[in-house]
Amino acid sequence: NAGVMQNPRHLVRRRGQEARLRCSPMKGHSHVYWYRQLPEEGLKFMVYLQKENIIDESGMPKERFSAEFPKEGPSILRIQQVVRGDSAAYFCASSPPTSRETQYFGPGTRLLVL
Amino acid sequence: QKEVEQNSGPLSVPEGAIASLNCTYSDRGSQSFFWYRQYSGKSPELIMSIYSNGDKEDGRFTAQLNKASQYVSLLIRDSQPSDSATYLCAVNSFSGGGADGLTFGKGTHLIIQP
Numbered sequence: 291n292a293g294v295m296q297n298p299r300h301l302v303r304r305r306g307q308e309a310r311l312r313c314s315p316m317k318g319h320s321h322v323y324w325y326r327q328l329p330e331e332g333l334k335f336m337v338y339l340q341k342e343n344i345i346d347e348s349g350m351p352k353e354r355f356s357a358e359f360p361k362e363g364p365s366i367l368r369i370q371q372v373v374r375g376d377s378a379a380y381f382c383a384s385s386p387p388t389s390r391e392t393q394y395f396g397p398g399t400r401l402l403v404l
Numbered sequence: 405q406k407e408v409e410q411n412s413g414p415l416s417v418p419e420g421a422i423a424s425l426n427c428t429y430s431d432r433g434s435q436s437f438f439w440y441r442q443y444s445g446k447s448p449e450l451i452m453s454i455y456s457n458g459d460k461e462d463g464r465f466t467a468q469l470n471k472a473s474q475y476v477s478l479l480i481r482d483s484q485p486s487d488s489a490t491y492l493c494a495v496n497s498f499s500g501g502g503a504d505g506l507t508f509g510k511g512t513h514l515i516i517q518p
Contacts, residue, residue, distance in 0.1 A: 323505050332408075333448065333492065335505025349505060381447055391436040391496045393506060395447040 292317065294384050294396030295364075302402045309369040309376070311399045315384030322365045323383040323393055324357060333381065339365055372403045406431040408495050410509035418517050423480040425512050427493030430474070436496040437469055439478045441489045442511065448492055452478060483516045490514070 295314040303309050315322050324336040338346040339359040350357070354372075359365040369376055379400050383393035407430040417423040425439075436455055440448035454460045454467040454476070466479040476495075480487055490513050494506040 325505065325508075332510040333494075333506075333508040335507065338505055346505065391506075392438075392450070392453060394450060395440075398447050 294319075294382055294394055296380075296382050296396040296399050298399060299397060300400045300402070302404065303372050304404050305373055306371050309372050309401055309403075311367040311369075311380050311382075311401070312364040313367070313382030313384075313396060314364045315382075316386075316394060318386055319384035319394075320387050321385045321390055322359050323385070324365075324367050325381045325383065325395075327379040327381065327398075329378070336367070369401075372401075374403045377401055377403045406434075406495070406507045408493055408507050408509035410491075410493050410512045412510060413513040414515050415512055416515045416517055417483050419483060419485060421483055423483045423487065423514055423516070425478040425480075425491050425493075425514065427476045427478075427509055428474055429476070429493075429495045429507075431495065431507075432471075432474065434471075434474075434495045437467070437476045438494040438496075438506065439465075439467060439476075440492040440494060440508075442492055443489045480514075485516045485518050488514055488516045 297312050322339045325333045327333045335349040337350050337357045354370045356368045379398045381398045382396045385393045409428045439452040441451050442448045452467040454469045460467045464481045468477045490511040492511045493509040496506050
C-alpha cells in the first residue's frame with residue numbers, strides 16, 4: 291500500500307520564480323493537508339483540502355500561495371514569485387474519510403530559494 | 405491562538421531506561437492528541453494517538469492524557485538507540501466548522517545513549 295507521495299523531493303528556485311509542489315494522498319484517503327517546516331521551527335498548518343474544495347486555508351499566507359486538489363490528479367501547492375524566506379520543507383499529509391484527524395505524512399519537498 | 409509547548413531538549417536517556425516526553429497545550433477545546441517521531445531530514449511518522457483521559461499503550465510506547473491539566477506525555481520503555489529522534493506533539497481542536505490542521509509543538513530532541 292503506497293504511502294503519501296510528494297514530488298519533487300528537492301526543488302531549487304531563484305527569487306521571483308514559481309514553485310509547484312505535488313502531493314498524491316494514500317489510496318482511499320480523501321483529505322489532504324499541507325504543512326511548512328521552517329529551519330529550527332515547528333510544523334505549521336497551511337491548508338486543508340478535499341477533492342475540488344478548499345476546506346480550511348487559515349494557515350496560508352495571504353499572497354503568492356495557493357493550493358488546489360482537482361478531481362483528477364494530485365494536490366498542488368503553488369508559490370508564486372518565491373522569496374528566500376520561502377525556503378523550507380513542505381509536507382503533505384492525508385487522512386481517511388473515517389478518521390480525518392489521523393494524518394499520515396509524505397516525504398516532503400525541500401524548497402531552496404537562491 | 406492555539407499553542408503546543410514542548411521542552412526542546414536535548415533529552416539524554418541511557419539505553420534500556422524509560423524516556424519521558426511531555427507536552428502542554430493551550431486550547432481547552434482540543435479533542436485529539438498525537439505523537440509523531442521525526443528523524444533528521446525525514447518526515448514525521450505517526451506513532452501514537454490518544455483521545456480520552458488516561459493511558460494508552462502500544463508496544464514500548466505509552467501515551468498519557470490529562471485534559472484537566474492540558475497535559476500529554478509519551479513514555480518509551482526499554483529505550484533503544486534507534487529511538488533517538490525528535491518527538492513532535494500535535495493537537496487537533498476541530499474548531500472553525502471543519503477539520504483544522506494539526507497544531508504542532510516544536511519537538512523534543514531525544515538522544516538514547518548506548
